[in-house]
Amino acid sequence: MAVCIAVIAKENYPLYIRSIPTENELKFHYTVHTSLDVVDEKISAMGKALVDQRELYLGLLYPTEDYKVYGYVTNSKVKFVMVVDSSNTALRDNEIRSMFRKLHNSYTDIMCNPFYNPGDRIHSRAFDNMVTSMMMQVC
Amino acid sequence: MEGLTLSEAEQRYYCDLFSYCDTESTKKVASSGRVLELFRAAQLPNDVVMQIMELCGATRLGYFGRSQFYIALKLVAVAQTGLPLRVESLNTVKDLPLPRFVVSKNEQESRHTALYSSDADNPASYSGVIPPPPGRIQVKKGSVSHDAVQQRTSADQQESTSPVVSPQQSPPTSPHTWRKHNRHPSGGNNERPLAGPGPFWAPFSEAQPGSSTTSDPIWSGHSPPPHQENWVSFADTPPTSALLTMHPASVQDQTTVRTVASATTANEIRRQSSSYDDPWKITDEQRQYYVNQFKTIQPDLNGFIPGSAAKEFFTKSKLPILELSHIWELSDFDKDGALTLDEFCAAFHLVVARKNGYDLPEKLPESLMPKLIDLEDSAVVPVISEAGEQTGEVGYASSPAEAPPSKSPSMPSLNQTWPELNQSSEDTAIVHPVPIRMTPSKIHMQEMELKRTGSDHANPTSPLLVKPPDLPEENKMSSSVKFTAGNTVTDGYSSSDSYTSDPEQIGSTVTRQRSHSGTSPDNTAPPPPPPRPHQSHSRSSSLDMNRSFSVTPGQQQAGVVAYPPAVPPRPQPSQGPGPHVHRPVDAEGLIAHTSTSPQQIPEQPNFADFSQFEAFAVSGVNKEEEDEIETHSEVLQVEKPSDSASSLRVAKADGRVEDKAPANVPTNAGKGTTPLAPPPKPIRRRLKSEDELRPEAEEHTQKTGVIAAVLASQPSIPRSVGKDKKAIQASIRRNKETNTVLARLNSELQQQLKDVLEERISLEVQLEQLRPFSHL
Numbered sequence: 053m054a055v056c057i058a059v060i061a062k063e064n065y066p067l068y069i070r071s072i073p074t075e076n077e078l079k080f081h082y083t084v085h086t087s088l089d090v091v092d093e094k095i096s097a098m099g100k101a102l103v104d105q106r107e108l109y110l111g112l113l114y115p116t117e118d119y120k121v122y123g124y125v126t127n128s129k130v131k132f133v134m135v136v137d138s139s140n141t142a143l144r145d146n147e148i149r150s151m152f153r154k155l156h157n158s159y160t161d162i163m164c165n166p167f168y169n170p171g172d173r174i175h176s177r178a179f180d181n182m183v184t185s186m187m188m189q190v191c
Numbered sequence: 192m193e194g195l196t197l198s199e200a201e202q203r204y205y206c207d208l209f210s211y212c213d214t215e216s217t218k219k220v221a222s223s224g225r226v227l228e229l230f231r232a233a234q235l236p237n238d239v240v241m242q243i244m245e246l247c248g249a250t251r252l253g254y255f256g257r258s259q260f261y262i263a264l265k266l267v268a269v270a271q272t273g274l275p276l277r278v279e280s281l282n283t284v285k286d287l288p289l290p291r292f293v294v295s296k297n298e299q300e301s302r303h304t305a306l307y308s309s310d311a312d313n314p315a316s317y318s319g320v321i322p323p324p325p326g327r328i329q330v331k332k333g334s335v336s337h338d339a340v341q342q343r344t345s346a347d348q349q350e351s352t353s354p355v356v357s358p359q360q361s362p363p364t365s366p367h368t369w370r371k372h373n374r375h376p377s378g379g380n381n382e383r384p385l386a387g388p389g390p391f392w393a394p395f396s397e398a399q400p401g402s403s404t405t406s407d408p409i410w411s412g413h414s415p416p417p418h419q420e421n422w423v424s425f426a427d428t429p430p431t432s433a434l435l436t437m438h439p440a441s442v443q444d445q446t447t448v449r450t451v452a453s454a455t456t457a458n459e460i461r462r463q464s465s466s467y468d469d470p471w472k473i474t475d476e477q478r479q480y481y482v483n484q485f486k487t488i489q490p491d492l493n494g495f496i497p498g499s500a501a502k503e504f505f506t507k508s509k510l511p512i513l514e515l516s517h518i519w520e521l522s523d524f525d526k527d528g529a530l531t532l533d534e535f536c537a538a539f540h541l542v543v544a545r546k547n548g549y550d551l552p553e554k555l556p557e558s559l560m561p562k563l564i565d566l567e568d569s570a571v572v573p574v575i576s577e578a579g580e581q582t583g584e585v586g587y588a589s590s591p592a593e594a595p596p597s598k599s600p601s602m603p604s605l606n607q608t609w610p611e612l613n614q615s616s617e618d619t620a621i622v623h624p625v626p627i628r629m630t631p632s633k634i635h636m637q638e639m640e641l642k643r644t645g646s647d648h649a650n651p652t653s654p655l656l657v658k659p660p661d662l663p664e665e666n667k668m669s670s671s672v673k674f675t676a677g678n679t680v681t682d683g684y685s686s687s688d689s690y691t692s693d694p695e696q697i698g699s700t701v702t703r704q705r706s707h708s709g710t711s712p713d714n715t716a717p718p719p720p721p722p723r724p725h726q727s728h729s730r731s732s733s734l735d736m737n738r739s740f741s742v743t744p745g746q747q748q749a750g751v752v753a754y755p756p757a758v759p760p761r762p763q764p765s766q767g768p769g770p771h772v773h774r775p776v777d778a779e780g781l782i783a784h785t786s787t788s789p790q791q792i793p794e795q796p797n798f799a800d801f802s803q804f805e806a807f808a809v810s811g812v813n814k815e816e817e818d819e820i821e822t823h824s825e826v827l828q829v830e831k832p833s834d835s836a837s838s839l840r841v842a843k844a845d846g847r848v849e850d851k852a853p854a855n856v857p858t859n860a861g862k863g864t865t866p867l868a869p870p871p872k873p874i875r876r877r878l879k880s881e882d883e884l885r886p887e888a889e890e891h892t893q894k895t896g897v898i899a900a901v902l903a904s905q906p907s908i909p910r911s912v913g914k915d916k917k918a919i920q921a922s923i924r925r926n927k928e929t930n931t932v933l934a935r936l937n938s939e940l941q942q943q944l945k946d947v948l949e950e951r952i953s954l955e956v957q958l959e960q961l962r963p964f965s966h967l
Contacts, residue, residue: 094959161526164498164523167502167515175516
């Protein structure tokens with residue numbers, strides 16, 4: 053499923069990015085970077101729209117022949133970007149949403165850690181484990 | 192570490208020794224306890240051993256890695272040859288004999304050392320040398336299962352000094368070995384750590400006193416390492432802390448932070464770290480210390496330490512932020528950003544462990560899980576389940592849930608509006624005390640009404656009559672629509688004293704409503720559709736409602752299903768609000784039901800009433816019907832494929848107003864007027880509506896007068912049931928019609944509202960979806 057998961061801060065710098073096939077890491081980094089444009093577009097489009105889960109989940113940002121990119125933004129403009137391999141039988145939207153929800157929950161757990169300064173790179177092992185679980189299940 | 196070149200023999204020997212010391216088979220770290228024993232066996236003065244340990248870097252690292260071990264061994268050899276210990280000597284001293292390890296503590300040890308020394312230079316004998324030491328070590332050390340290999344010999348040495356410092360507190364026998372086994376959670380080892388786990392202790396204990404006493408003087412040579420003091424300061428509670436044995440040099444930093452407890456107590460604590468069955472178990476003294484520390488931050492033991500305060504506190508321990516962050520992750524069980532006493536103790540314990548060289552676990556050890564009981568149980572392995580669950584529950588409840596799974600966005604509006612509509616519809620529509628079941632209710636109610644026939648007619652009809660007239664005029668608001676629908680209906684009713692007259696109006700309205708809902712108007716016209724299971728099935732109920740509508744032209748159209756011809760009419764108000772209260776689907780069902788009532792009317796004598804309805808509807812509700820149709824179509828669109836709804840509407844409209852369908856979407860807002868027709872289920876209603884519309888049209892006109900008559904005759908219906916069947920039926924029909932009309936109106940209005948809302952949402956969604964494409 054997820055071949056790459058990235059957490060982008062409000063200022064659009066990455067807090068956490070991890071890819072499974074490490075050899076193509078740079079490609080995924082680039083993909084995530086370009087997807088930020090789409091994310092911003094969607095965010096601005098929503099504008100004043102009701103803030104609810106639906107809005108947090110941006111959905112498919114853009115598909116390519118190899119993979120699809122999904123986006124999710126929190127209320128504090130922290131973005132989660134997930135790159136999913138297209139070959140995987142299309143993951144249902146609900147699954148993607150649940151994955152983002154888990155990501156969000158883990159992220160909030162990190163935030164609760166007083167030793168974590170918002171804006172720092174995320175080094176939490178628990179977060180890593182959760183991301184690994186999400187990526188592993190994909191592969 | 193300086194590069195260490197070992198000869199082959201040395202390599203082998205060291206490797207064997209390392210394996211020997213690698214009690215935990217980590218292949219990387221030698222058990223510090225074993226290493227310590229080994230060094231002791233080297234018969235080197237303590238200070239030399241200390242020096243060796245420092246040089247090899249074990250002190251720095253806190254454990255004996257393979258390289259450290261090798262270096263240490265080499266240094267031992269260097270020392271044994273009498274050369275000064277220098278780092279340079281590692282590689283410069285050539286032809287260094289292999290280090291000799293003499294076990295002088297007991298016969299076994301001596302035997303082993305003999306083996307060692309004898310075979311020191313013989314590679315082949317290494318294997319022979321090796322086995323004995325384990326036995327020796329075992330004897331000496333008792334349980335070899337050091338869980339944490341990081342027990343440094345330095346720490347041991349330092350700890351060994353602790354008995355010197357506080358000899359009275361712990362038997363001097365225990366110092367080293369005991370320290371090494373500190374990790375073993377042998378709780379009762381305060382006195383005689385040797386008495387701890389395993390049979391090994393026994394032989395060792397015998398040997399220990401002697402050996403330890405001998406070792407004591409050796410160790411006593413060491414000045415109390417600052418670590419002790421650190422630990423002492425760190426733990427101002429009476430001795431027990433098993434972790435005290437661990438003190439790494441970094442603990443020194445904690446002296447500044449922690450209150451300095453008596454060195455003796457600290458030593459004792461360190462010494463009594465034998466409570467190490469579970470390496471993470473907190474001893475009583477430790478716990479007490481933690482609790483005291485907790486109090487300094489938060490006097491209330493049941494309170495929380497906020498994250499910031501905890502951060503400050505633990506930062507003083509000088510652990511790297513990353514590790515502190517991990518410790519926090521482990522210990523903040525409920526992820527609430529604050530530490531309870533248990534969590535604080537766990538965190539503190541982890542900090543101490545980490546400072547003593549233990550690696551942080553990936554998951555919180557069981558013994559550190561927050562307990563429910565804070566103060567009572569300390570060293571006992573806490574019952575995690577209760578405490579953890581409770582704290583966890585509390586914590587999770589308070590933990591921020593930023594991404595709570597929410598329902599699908601498409602539903603909320605509908606779901607939210609339904610209860611509101613229900614309430615409103617009930618309030619507005621119900622005049623009759625008859626309870627209304629909102630969802631599948633229509634059919635049920637209609638049936639009830641059909642059965643009742645008599646008294647209900649009068650009452651329900653009146654409100655029904657009141658409502659319809661307003662329908663045509665007002666738009667959009669369900670309540671207003673309801674009222675209007677009701678008014679129109681009532682007007683229709685009032686226009687005719689009996690249902691016979693009303694049916695026409697009602698019928699018209701019903702038909703119109705049916706056109707909206709798709710069921711009611713149609714139901715009346717054609718022969719009643721085959722009985723459907725009423726109640727609880729919105730769709731079926733919708734059909735039934737149609738039937739009931741048709742059946743109860745004279746009645747208030749309350750009955751949802753008029754399967755049996757004699758279904759007593761439901762109180763009309765119940766019918767009225769009923770359909771409106773449903774969710775869009777249900778409303779449709781209701782409306783369908785209401786529409787069924789008119790449909791059923793033809794089957795029954797009540798059918799005549801429907802014509803009243805229709806006439807009434809036609810008269811007063813034409814516009815509203817259009818609106819209703821459109822609104823219904825909107826509602827349907829929202830809930831179901833709009834096509835069906837619009838087609839439904841169209842179908843219905845064909846009966847009366849044929850141009851309404853196209854205007855469905857745009858005119859949603861105000862339409863929902865036809866009081867009788869709840870948003871029709873697309874397909875069924877379509878069929879029915881088509882069928883019903885035509886006959887209804889006919890009937891309505893006829894029934895308008897009938898309805899009025901029925902209404903008037905309602906009170907008399909029960910009496911005349913047996914006698915004036917026609918009157919009864921008419922009244923029944925009238926009531927039914929009224930009910931259905933009102934119900935339909937209610938539901939339609941509600942649906943319209945919901946439809947509008949849903950449309951809005953869908954449009955918004957579409958807009959959002961379209962936006963990215965616009966950019967591409």
